[in-house]
Amino acid sequence: MDSQPSGFVRAGSAATYLQAFVLCGISTVLLTRAYLAATGYPKIGGGGLHIAHVLWGGLLMMAAVGVALVFLGRAARICSAMLGGAGFGLFIDEVGKFITEETDYFYRPAAGIIYLTFAVLVVITQWLHGPAERTADERRADAADAALTGVISGLTTRQRVEAIELVTGSEREVDRALVRLLNAIPDAESGRVDRSRAAAGRLRARLDALLRPSWTLTAASWYLIMLPTLTIVGALAESVTGDFDHAGEQRADLVVVGAAACTALLSIRGAAALSVDHATGIRWLRLALLADLLVGQVFKFTVNQFAAVSALAVDLVVLWVLARWSRRVSR
CATH class of the missing domain: 1.25.40 (Serine Threonine Protein Phosphatase 5, Tetratricopeptide repeat)
Known part of the structure; x- marks a missing residue:
């Protein structure tokens, strides 16, 4: 007997659309912050009016919904995801104004909140990418x-x-x-599609060739051990000199140190397991990196603001290396 149709059916390409949404949102936040810092945080309006960019974000999200409701096809969905991501980026960039009585755009925990929001979306995207039994x-x-x-x-x-x-x-x-x-x-x-896929295939082959030497996995494990160790050593040195409190964010500093200790211990466990079983070692290393990405990085953004993006970029490269090695070992 056929099953009754359900009201909501997940699209097989849902992860692709959500990924486009997340990438556009992150890019919009970074570009907005860079532009405002470079231009001295200008204001649009006058005579007591200030047109905040959260309003432009709302207009873009309205346009995204309009495209999704009016047009058919995957091209419309991708366009909607990109417009919605850019609009959401402009919206979440001003979260500091919404959660403080002083409507403080520069509220220090805002950077951590923005990061955590996108980190959760990335986790959802990875879950959608994962293997699942399709109905x-x-x-x-x-x-x-x-x-x-x-x-x-x-x-x-x-x-x-x-x-x-x-x-x-x-x-x-x-x-x-x-x-x-x-x-x-x-x-x-199919000419353009075939050329794009061929180029993507060549790029993947070159990246796989770069990762083939075993030292890339060793370098990733050493990075995951040394970086949190240096964070702990730096915090101890600052506690001795009295500089541990960063602009009143001492509790965030303590969480960063705690997450660094957890990351270091998990990384040491993973590095030790690599010599016995690559699959087990990689699982421990990925767990260590996720502890940093989902806990440590949230509070690093609170302490260091958007200067933490550079460390995050390295973490994402290491995560990609571990993911490629994991697929290689499973094959």
Whole structure:
């Protein structure tokens, strides 16, 4: 007996749309902060009026909803995700004004709140990317969505095959009709798509070649041990000199030190396990890095404000290295 259709069916490409939303949001926050700092924080308006950029963010999010409601197809969804991400970035950038009585844009914990918001969205994106058993409704809806894309712009051979595989083997008449529709859709102009995929494949091959030597994994483990160790040593030195309190953010400093200690201990455990079992060692190292990304970095942004972006960038590179090594070991 067929299952009753549910009200909400998750799109197979949901992670792609959310990833575009997050990247546009992060880029907007960083560009906005850089622009305002470079121009001396100008104000738009006059005569007692100030048009805050949160209003522009609201307009962009309204435009994103409008695009999603009015237009069909994946191109519209990507456009909506990018507009919404940029609008959300302008909105969350002014969070300090919303949570303080003085409407303080420079409220120090605001940077940590902004970071934590996007960190949670990244975790959700990774969860959506993860392996999951697709329901029949989800597979059918994705096949229909691919057919909709094909009606608008045609389908490449790969898109057609992947969509047909979603409903292959089903005895339902609607699924057989979807297969006939997918086969009837004309081919897309695949030259540009093929060139893009070929370029992406060459880039992945070069990056894999860079990661092939075992020293890259060793370097990642040493980084995860040394960086938190230096943080702890620096905090101890500042406590001796009396400079430990950063502009009244001593509690945030204590959390940073605690997270650094946790990261260092987990990293030492992972480095020791690497000599016995690469898979186990990489799991411990990734756990150590996540402790820093989801706890330590939140309060590093509170203490160091957006100067913490550089350390975050290195952490993300190390996370990517560990992820590639994990896939290699699993293969």
